[in-house]
Amino acid sequence: MRVAIAGAGLAGLSCAKYLCDAGHVPIVLEARDVLGGKVAAWQDEDGDWYETGLHIFFGAYRNMRQLFAELNIEDRLQWKSHSMIFNQKEVPGTYSRFDFPDLPAPLNGLAAILGNNDMLTWPEKIAFGIGLVPAILRGQSYVEECDQYSWSEWLALHNIPERVNDEVFLAMSKALNFINPDEISSTVVLTALNRFLQETDGSQMAFLDGNPPERLCQPIVDYVRAHGGEVHLDSPLREIQLAEDGSVSGFRIGGIKGKEPQEIQADAYVSAMPVDPLKLLLPEPWKALPYFSKLDGLVGVPVINIHLWFDRKLTEIDHLLFSRSDLLSVYADMSNTCREYEDPNKSMLELVFAPAKDWIGRSDAEIVAATLEELKRLFPQHFSGDDQAQLLKSKVVKTPQSVYKTVPGCQQLRPDQASPIPNFFLAGCFTMQRYLASMEGAVLSGKQCAEAIAQSPMAQPGAASPASLAAV
Ligand SMILES: Cc1cc2nc3c(=O)[nH]c(=O)nc-3n(C[C@H](O)[C@H](O)[C@H](O)COP(=O)(O)OP(=O)(O)OC[C@H]3O[C@@H](n4cnc5c(N)ncnc54)[C@H](O)[C@@H]3O)c2cc1C
Numbered sequence: 001m002r003v004a005i006a007g008a009g010l011a012g013l014s015c016a017k018y019l020c021d022a023g024h025v026p027i028v029l030e031a032r033d034v035l036g037g038k039v040a041a042w043q044d045e046d047g048d049w050y051e052t053g054l055h056i057f058f059g060a061y062r063n064m065r066q067l068f069a070e071l072n073i074e075d076r077l078q079w080k081s082h083s084m085i086f087n088q089k090e091v092p093g094t095y096s097r098f099d100f101p102d103l104p105a106p107l108n109g110l111a112a113i114l115g116n117n118d119m120l121t122w123p124e125k126i127a128f129g130i131g132l133v134p135a136i137l138r139g140q141s142y143v144e145e146c147d148q149y150s151w152s153e154w155l156a157l158h159n160i161p162e163r164v165n166d167e168v169f170l171a172m173s174k175a176l177n178f179i180n181p182d183e184i185s186s187t188v189v190l191t192a193l194n195r196f197l198q199e200t201d202g203s204q205m206a207f208l209d210g211n212p213p214e215r216l217c218q219p220i221v222d223y224v225r226a227h228g229g230e231v232h233l234d235s236p237l238r239e240i241q242l243a244e245d246g247s248v249s250g251f252r253i254g255g256i257k258g259k260e261p262q263e264i265q266a267d268a269y270v271s272a273m274p275v276d277p278l279k280l281l282l283p284e285p286w287k288a289l290p291y292f293s294k295l296d297g298l299v300g301v302p303v304i305n306i307h308l309w310f311d312r313k314l315t316e317i318d319h320l321l322f323s324r325s326d327l328l329s330v331y332a333d334m335s336n337t338c339r340e341y342e343d344p345n346k347s348m349l350e351l352v353f354a355p356a357k358d359w360i361g362r363s364d365a366e367i368v369a370a371t372l373e374e375l376k377r378l379f380p381q382h383f384s385g386d387d388q389a390q391l392l393k394s395k396v397v398k399t400p401q402s403v404y405k406t407v408p409g410c411q412q413l414r415p416d417q418a419s420p421i422p423n424f425f426l427a428g429c430f431t432m433q434r435y436l437a438s439m440e441g442a443v444l445s446g447k448q449c450a451e452a453i454a455q456s457p458m459a460q461p462g463a464a465s466p467a468s469l470a471a472v
Contacts, residue, residue: 001267001459002027004251006237009037010439011427012272013220013231014067014446020227022454027229027264028221028272029253031236035217037274038402039439049211049341050307050395053402054332054350056320057208059201061440063447071219077206078339082108084203086171086322088118092377095321105200106136119167124160131158135190136197140434143194147187147411154186171322174329177406177437178303178354185408188436205320207332210340234259237273240283240424247423268453272427272446276300276401291420297413298430300401302360304353306371307395314347314379314389325374329354346392349375356398364396403437404430417449423458425449 001024005012008030016026034040041051057064057077068074082100096118100108113125120128131154134142146154151173155165165181169189173181176188196203208215221231239252241263248269255261271278275298286292318336323329331351335343351371353359359367372391375383382389404410414432417425427449428442435441457463 001025001453002265003268003270003453004029004264004266005270005272005427006251007031007037007272007274007428008035008217008221008231008233009272009274009428010039010217010442011429011431011446011449012037012270013217013224014443015270015272015427015449016224016229016231016446017067017070017220018447018450019453020224020229022450024450024453024459025228025230026224027266028224028231029235029237029251029264030231030233031273033233033257035213035221035231035233038399039212039216041211041213043211044393044395046393048307048309048348050397051212051305051350052397052399053303053305054320054330054334054352055208055212055439056330057206057439058195059204059206060195060199061435061438061443063435063444064440067220067443071223073215073219076209076215078209078337079204079206080319080337082201082204083319084112084322085317085319086119086168087324087378089324093380095317100203103200105202106197108200109197109203120164124164124167127158127160128164131155131160132193132197135194139194143187143190144411146190147185148408149186150408151181151184151186151189153408154190155181171324171329174354175322175352177403178301178329178352178356179405179407180355183355183405183407185406185410187411188406191434191436207320207334207337209338215340237271237281240269240271240281242283242285246285247421267458268423268425268456270425270427270449270453272449274300274401274428275404275430278426278428286421289420291415294413295415298404298410300399301403301405302356302398302400303402304356304359304367304399305397306349306351306353306367307397308347308349308351308368308371308375309392309394310347310349310382311390311392312346312382313344314349314375314382323351323374323378325377327353327359327370328374331378347389360398360400364394367396368394406437416452417445418452418456422456425452 003026005028019026084098086096088094098112100112173184236254238254241250243249251264253262329352333347334341334350335348427446429437431445433444
C-alpha cells in the first residue's frame with residue numbers, strides 16, 4: 001500500500017520506517033526545510049548547531065533503543081553515569097546527587113533515594129515511600145486513575161510535605177512537561193517514577209552524539225528511501241481532501257519555495273503533525289466526531305531553548321543538570337556531553353527555559369539577560385570578581401506550542417492511532433501510547449500507527465483500494 005504521511009518528526013519517520021518493514025510504501029511530506037520537528041536543529045554562521053530542545057534519552061526508552069539498533073547507530077548514544085544531579089538551592093554552585101548503584105531495580109532506585117540526604121529528610125522519604133505503595137502494587141491502572149489530580153494535589157492527598165515538591169518535583173515536573181507541579185497531571189510523574197523504579201537502567205540518561213536531524217533523523221530517511229519510500233521537505237499539507245463517502249481522497253500539498261502545489265493520492269493517510277496544526281486542518285464533517293472533537297482539549301505548551309557560548313569552561317560535568325531555578329528547567333554543558341559539540345576550552349550551555357508562558361513573547365535579549373542572572377547562582381565562581389566569564393554569543397529558540405500540556409484529565413482525550421475514518425490514521429507523541437509526550441512516545445506512536453495500518457481491513461490480502469486500483 002502507498003501511505004501518505006504528513007510530518008517528518010520522530011513519529012512520522014518512525015511510522016514510515018515500520019511501514020517499510022511491513023512491506024508498504026510511505027511518502028513522508030514535511031512542511032519545513034528541516035527534518036525532526038521538535039528535535040530539529042540548525043547551524044549558525046559559524047557552523048555551530050542550535051536546537052529546538054535539549055534532548056535526553058532514557059534507558060527506559062525501549063522502542064527508541066530498538067530503532068537505534070535496527071538502524072545500526074547505537075554507538076551514537078552517549079550514556080552517562082547512572083545519576084541525577086540537582087543544583088543545591090541553598091549553596092550556589094554546588095550539587096546534590098542521586099547515584100544509582102549497580103543493583104537490580106528497584107533496589108538501585110531505593111539506594112539512590114536513601115543515599116541522598118541533602119534534599120529530603122528521613123520522615124519525608126518515608127512519607128513519600130508510603131504514598132508510592134499503591135502505584136507500586138497496582139501499577140498502570142492506578143497511575144491512569146490519578147490523571148484526575150495534579151501532582152501537587154496527589155502529594156497533598158498522601159500527606160506528603162510541600163517541601164518534597166519544592167526540593168525534587170518542581171524540577172522534575174518542569175523537566176517532564178515544562179510546567180509546574182500544580183499544573184502537571186500526577187499520571188505523568190507517576191509514570192516516570194514507575195519506569196525509573198521498575199527498570200534497572202530506566203533512569204540512566206544518554207545524549208545523542210550530535211545534531212538530531214543528521215545523527216538520528218537522516219538514518220531513518222536513508223532507510224525509508226532504501227526500501228522504496230519517499231521523504232519530501234518543504235511540502236506542507238494544506239488540505240485533507242474527502243471522497244463522497246467521507247474517507248480521505250487525497251492530501252493537497254502547498255507549493256512553497258517555487259515548488260508546484262500537488263495532490264497526493266494514497267491508500268492510507270497519516271497525520272504525524274502536532275495536535276495544534278492538525279486541529280486547524282480537520283475537514284469540517286469530521287469535527288463533530290468525538291474522536292476529533294476531544295482534540296480541542298489537547299494544547300501545545302510553550303517552551304524556550306537557550307544556547308550560550310562562553311569564552312571559557314564553566315564546568316567539567318558531563319551530565320544533565322536540574323537547575324532548580326524559577327526560570328530554568330534542566331541544562332547541560334554540551335561541550336562536555338555531546339561529541340559533535342565538544343570543546344575542551346569553552347562551554348556551550350544549552351538550557352531549557354520553563355514555564356515559558358510569560359516569556360515566550362519577550363525579546364531574545366530579555367530572555368538571555370534573565371538567564372545570565374540565573375547563572376550567577378549556578379556558577380558563582382565564574383560570574384563574580386574581576387575575571388568573569390564572557391558570553392561570546394547566544395541563540396534562543398522559542399516553541400510557542402510544543403508537546404501537549406499534560407494537565408489533569410488529558411489521558412482520556414488522547415486518540416488512538418486508528419481513527420473512525422477507515423483510511424486515516426494518527427501518529428504523534430500526543431496520541432495514546434504509554435510514554436506520554438517524549439521522543440520515545442513519538443517513536444512508539446509511529447510504530448503503533450504502522451501496526452494499525454497493517455492490521456486495517458484495507459491492508460488485508462484481496463482488499464482493493466482506490467489508489468492501488470489507479471496504480472494498476
Ligand atoms: C525544548 C524541548 C525539550 C525536550 N526534551 C525532551 C527530552 O529530553 N526527552 C524526550 O524524550 N523528549 C523531549 N522533548 C519532547 C520531544 O521532542 C517530542 O515529544 C517529540 O520529538 C515529538 O515528536 P512528534 O513526531 O510527535 O512531533 P513533532 O516533532 O512536532 O513533529 C511533527 C512534524 O510535523 C510537521 N508539520 C506541522 N504541520 C505540518 C503540515 N501542515 N504539513 C506537513 N508537516 C507538518 C512539523 O514541522 C514537524 O516536523 C522535548 C521537546 C522540546 C520542545
